[in-house]
Amino acid sequence: MVEWGVRIMSATVRRDGGRWHVSFTTEVERVERMPAQPDSVVGVDVGIKHLAVLSTGLLVPNPSHLAAARSRMRTLSRAMSRKTGPDNRTGRRPSKRWERARARLARAHAQVANLRRDGLHKLTTRLTAEHGTIVVEDLNVTGMLANRRLARHVADAGFGEIRRQLAYKTVWNGGRLLVADRWYPSSKTCSACGAVRTKLALSEREYQCQMCGLLIDRDRNAALNLAALAAEFDTAGSGPVAARGADRKTRACGQVALKREPGTTPVGQTGTVPPQGRTTDHALTKAHSR
Incomplete structure (x- = not known):
């Protein structure tokens, strides 16, 4: 592979x-690359109903690979449980039938993981390109996984993997990844006037602004x-983030965290707008990959 420029x-x-x-x-x-639209900005909201909703209006469906394969996995698991498995207390070795049943179940799990990984790579590659x-x-993925009602769906969607892939692929493609603070009320804030609703139930799939009627x-x-x-x-005083993140040496290049301090922002911008109309600045900090 040396003649191809690969060592x-x-x-x-x-x-x-x-x-x-075998992993090499x-x-x-690496040739320096630029996104097809270097000045293009896209917001990505990940979820369970739709894997990703883009600010451009594109809806990426959630394939739910695990949910689709659960019936077959239950069948394979029951079949394995009926075979003679290993017993560490007595030193009993598993039967050949149990080994074959376990291999079939492992292949089913691997297929789900491969389908999920393939779909996420295609999505993140397209976004960063x-x-x-x-x-x-x-997102607090760890907290979501602690919720028994959401854990399986969150794990199946791969929220954490989406962000991980975006982090290094934006670097590869010369873009940047901005990460909004965990407590930023993106769902409760009106995208038209900036007003913020105090409550928004998860069952409410449409946002209706009580101020402008959006x-x-x-x-x-x-x-x-x-x-x-x-x-x-870009206008908060921290200076613009270089679009050519791949020029930097650290893994954190191209990734920036937006930390929202308690307070508000003016109407027309994103943030909390109280009746008094007070405003405050946002503290913007760079995030370092671990």
Whole structure:
């Protein structure tokens, strides 16, 4: 592979789902790339009903690979439980039938993981190749997984994996990733006038502003608010973030966190607007990858 400009540094062999895989670590000369639309800003609101809703209006359906395969997995799991498995207390070894049943179940789980991984890679690659700036929320994925009603759906969607892939792919493509503060009320804020609702139940799928009367899908409204944060960041006094994030040396390049301090912003911008109309600045800090 040397003649192709690729140098193999190491190789790792592993077995997953009954199949053997070899992963190569290579050293390549990476060509500097730019997004197709360097000045384009897109807000991405991830969810369970739709995997992602973009501020452009695009809805990315949630394929729910795990939900589609659950019936087959239950069948395979029951079949394995009826076979003679291992017993560490007595030293009993599993039967050949149990080993085959376990391999079939492992392949089913691996297939779901592969389908999910493939879909997320296609989504994040398309986003980072098209848009110069991508804005997402700092979701509390760990807290969501603690919710018994949401845990399976959140794990199946792969929220954390979406952000992880966007972080390094924006660097590869010369873009930037902005991360809104976890407590920023993107769903409760009106994307038209900036007013904020005090309560918005999860069952309410449409956002209706009590100030200007705007009626819009709640996820699209959140995505529009996230996209608006990019312009607010560039004019907040912290200086513009270089669009060519790949020029930097650290892994954190291209990724910036938007931290919202308690307070408000003027009407017309994203933030909380109380009756008094007070305003305050947003503290903007850079996020470092771990």
